Amino acid sequence: MKVSLFDYHLPEELVAQYPLPERDESRLMVLNRNAGDIQHTTFAQLPEFLSPGDLVVLNNTKVIPARLIGRKERTGGKVEILLLSPCEGEGLWEALIKRSSRMGPGTRVIFGDGRLVAKVLGKTDAQGRLIQFQHNGDLRGLLEEIGRPPLPPYIKREPEDSDIERYQTIYAKKNGAVAAPTAGLHFTKALFARMEAENIKTVELTLHVGLGTFQPVSSAFAVTLVSLTLIPFSIRQ
Secondary structure, three states: OEHHHHOOOOOHHHEOOOOOOOHHHOEEEEEEOOOOEEEEEEHHHHHHHOOOOOEEEEEOEEEOOOEEEEEEOOOOOEEEEEEEEEOOOOOEEEEEEOOHHHOOOOOEEEEOOOOEEEEEEEEOOOOOEEEEEEEOOOHHHHHHHHOEOOOOOOOOOOOOOOHHHHOOOOOOOEEEEOOOOHHHHHOOHHHHHHHHHOOOEEEEEOOOOOHHHHOOOOOOEOOOOOOOOOOOOOEOO
């Protein structure tokens, strides 16, 4: 199957830059494979398409504030770093750096008031950068204080305070993701209560969303479609 078969045109003006006030008001498209028809509804109606005893699997990964804005120690130039995952070793992380060709080994980046400094050590196998943090105080706490939510590239605005809560599922527990498991953003407590009342079961697993979500498909062919993700910020009405 050619990957190009999944191409379609989505006008930029139809990509909402903010989520709807209520998570489960987002649109839901349902394909009935037996009848071959398509139904348009909202995510709040999800239980209508499930049966008692069905099992819904939830990814309880939690998005970390992985976007860091700093300045080069030597020139003062702005630097944007996206953290991907911690590595073995004190303060070591794999990261993506904008305009990384200008960020050779030894480059130091200052964040905030200087309590957090990142030193570029070199490239990683995945074409990211290996950086090492030097910090005064707890590193996790500093990242929570200085970092910003890593919004997807199709959200053409700067992160806001509301994104800290909205770009996170309500059942997020385990830190490690650099992008939200977007299908889960639409669940609400009321929806879970309704599912429980109708004996629709849930189970949690942890699968951190990492570098792969930012990389384009490199092969011209796809053997199988391995996952389907709902758009996290609903298409405008």
